[in-house]
Amino acid sequence: MSDVQNWIKETVSQNPVVLFMKGTAQFPQCGFSGRAVQILNACGIQNIITVNVLEDAEVRQGIKEFSNWPTIPQLYVKGEFIGGADIMSEMFESGELQNLLKS
Template identity: 70%
Template sequence: MSDAQSRIAEIVQSNPVVLFMKGTPLFPQCGFSSRAVAILDHLNVTYESVDVLQDLEIRSGIKEFSEWPTIPQLYVKGEFVGGSDIMMEMFEAGELQGLFAEG
């Protein structure tokens, strides 16, 4: 496992909810990241965010880690959930709320 992979694994395992995104929750740098933040904020979810634009190793490593080609990426309780489209579909279906309610 590369250094980036180990760092990503550590971040995912040590935080109940993690959003790997472009930018920060206050200043998202792409529309998809902005939508992901809006969904989490709407649900009043406490989450850790990782700005992939600040770390190129994490930016490329996260795509290998999840085997998912795009950013943002949401992890809940150590499990990869998906990007902003999947988050939106799950939110609209009421499934995303359930992930956070399971305590």
């Protein structure tokens, strides 16, 4: 496993909620990343750990390989890959995401 893969694995396993996104929670740099942050805020998650993939091309590529998922943003809860903005929206609307984040 590469250094980047190890770093990603450590990051997602040591933090309860991690969002790999374009930009930051304060300044998202794509609409999907912005929506992901809004959804987490709506769930009452205050301390979102975010990783700005635009700052590091290795991380940007590495997270896609790590999850085997082609797009950003990517949400991880308790070390588990949940999905991107569309999946987060669906889970939020059904209440599934709130339950997952509460436990």
